[in-house]
Amino acid sequence: xxxxxxxxxxxxxxxAVDFLLKIPLAEMPQIKVLHVxxxxxxxxxxxxxxxxxxxxxxxxxxxxxxxxxxxxxNTRIVEKLKSRWDDxxxxxxxxxxxxxxxxKAKEFKTDLIILGSRGLSSSRSFFLGGVSQKVATxxxxxxxxxxxxxxxxxxxxxxxDGSVYxxxxxxxxxxxxxxxxxxxxxLNVWDYPINIPEFSFEAIGKTxxxxxxxxxxMSNALCVEGDPAEMVTDTAYRRKIKLVIIGSKGLTxxxxxxxxxxxxxxxxxxxxxxxxxxxxxxxxxx
Numbered sequence: 001x002x003x004x005x006x007x008x009x010x011x012x013x014x015x016a017v018d019f020l021l022k023i024p025l026a027e028m029p030q031i032k033v034l035h036v037x038x039x040x041x042x043x044x045x046x047x048x049x050x051x052x053x054x055x056x057x058x059x060x061x062x063x064x065x066x067x068x069x070x071x072x073x074n075t076r077i078v079e080k081l082k083s084r085w086d087d088x089x090x091x092x093x094x095x096x097x098x099x100x101x102x103x104k105a106k107e108f109k110t111d112l113i114i115l116g117s118r119g120l121s122s123s124r125s126f127f128l129g130g131v132s133q134k135v136a137t138x139x140x141x142x143x144x145x146x147x148x149x150x151x152x153x154x155x156x157x158x159x160x161d162g163s164v165y166x167x168x169x170x171x172x173x174x175x176x177x178x179x180x181x182x183x184x185x186x187l188n189v190w191d192y193p194i195n196i197p198e199f200s201f202e203a204i205g206k207t208x209x210x211x212x213x214x215x216x217x218m219s220n221a222l223c224v225e226g227d228p229a230e231m232v233t234d235t236a237y238r239r240k241i242k243l244v245i246i247g248s249k250g251l252t253x254x255x256x257x258x259x260x261x262x263x264x265x266x267x268x269x270x271x272x273x274x275x276x277x278x279x280x281x282x283x284x285x286x
Contacts, residue, residue, distance in 0.1 A: 001111045001176055003031045005081075006101050006135070009073050012116030016146040017077055019273060020114055021084060022153045024178040031088045033077050034104055035070040036097045037063060067092060098134035105141055114144045117267075136267055136276055142172065144275045145267050150242050157185045157241040159232045159266070160208060165247030169277040170208050173245060174215055184212060184219040187235055189228040229265035237271050245275045 005020055007013035020031075074090035081088045093100045105113055117132035136143045158173065160166035173184070186208045212219040224231050236244050248263045267274045 001025070001027060001029045002108055003029045004034050004101065004105055004108065004110045004113045005031055005077075006034050006036070006113060006115040006131075007073065007077060008035065008097070008116075009069070010116065012146070014116075015149045016114050016116040016144075017080065018149055019144070019146045019153075021081065022150060024153065024180060024182065026176055026178050028087065029085060031081060031085060032091050032104070032108060032110075033074050033081070033088065034091045034093065034101060035074050036093045036095060036100045037066045037070055038097055039063065039094055063094070067094070098131045098138075101131070101135050102139050105139055110141045112142045112144060113139055114146065117145045117147055133268075137264070139278070142275065142277045144273065146273045147270065148272065150273075152181075153242050154181055155183050155185070155239060155241045156243045156245060157187055157232070157236050157239065158208070159228070159244065159246045159262075160186050160188050161228075162188075163247065165277075167207070167247070169245045169247040169275075170211070172275075172277045174211065174217070179215055179217045182217060184217050185235070185239060185241070186219065186221040187232060188221070188223045189231040190223075190225055191227060228262045229269065232262075232266050233270045241272050243273050243275060244270055245277060248276045248278050 003020070005016060007017065070092050071090070074092065078088050078090050091104065093104065101113065101115070104110070113135060115132055115135060132145050136145055156173065158166070158169055160170065170186075209219055209221055222235065224235070232244060232246070235241070244266060246263050246266055263276055267276060
């Protein structure tokens with residue numbers, strides 16, 4: 001699996017590094033530690049030519065300092081990751097952070113982007129980091145948004161609705177994660193009709209649970225009524241879930257789909273980290 005670990009020197013990106021080290025990957029990954037140094041645009045119409053050049057040189061000096069700092073941070077992170085995996089490389093880029101991450105994901109044919117997020121602010125109802133939000137929305141591959149530092153990754157919740165996208169989420173886990181010590185909860189939420197649809201039990205019981213039991217994952221299922229995003233985030237909180245996995249349309253052909261409203265709400269309001277699985281054409285659903 002090709003992974004981009006996007007870092008920026010913040011504590012949130014350190015959480016992402018730590019999270020990656022705790023994922024029980026089933027195969028040796030190829031990891032690119034990507035640090036994008038932002039290029040800030042400054043408009044200085046009030047400066048004459050001499051001062052404009054001095055200002056421009058000062059800005060370039062700041063960028064050069066940021067690049068040196070990024071290289072040092074990446075060297076430390078690469079060494080840390082190489083304690084577990086061999087194929088780890090450092091990539092330093094300049095530009096708009098979210099755009100450059102998405103660009104590199106396409107260039108490297110990435111399967112998974114991992115990055116940190118500031119999550120929810122205590123004083124605001126909506127405060128998802130701009131970079132995390134844009135990458136999760138527009139990336140051509142699956143995206144793991146890390147919300148906090150964890151000690152172990154043992155409890156995972158998969159949101160399922162019987163669609164091919166939720167099946168891809170379950171398949172992604174089964175294909176890339178080891179079964180040891182992971183407990184999976186499949187959560188099906190319906191908001192209409194009031195009576196539980198028959199497909200809910202069938203989709204979870206006959207499809208997901210049986211398949212997970214075949215490969216030795218510990219798993220259970222819940223079917224609840226309510227707002228899908230609210231019930232997923234609430235269930236994850238009450239069950240002390242460390243990772244929520246959801247399916248999303250992502251990019252299909254030449255037409256760009258934004259994240260579905262449910263997926264967008266979950267990655268915004270979830271108290272735990274969220275993995276958005278995209279690109280179902282790359283996943284064997286059989």
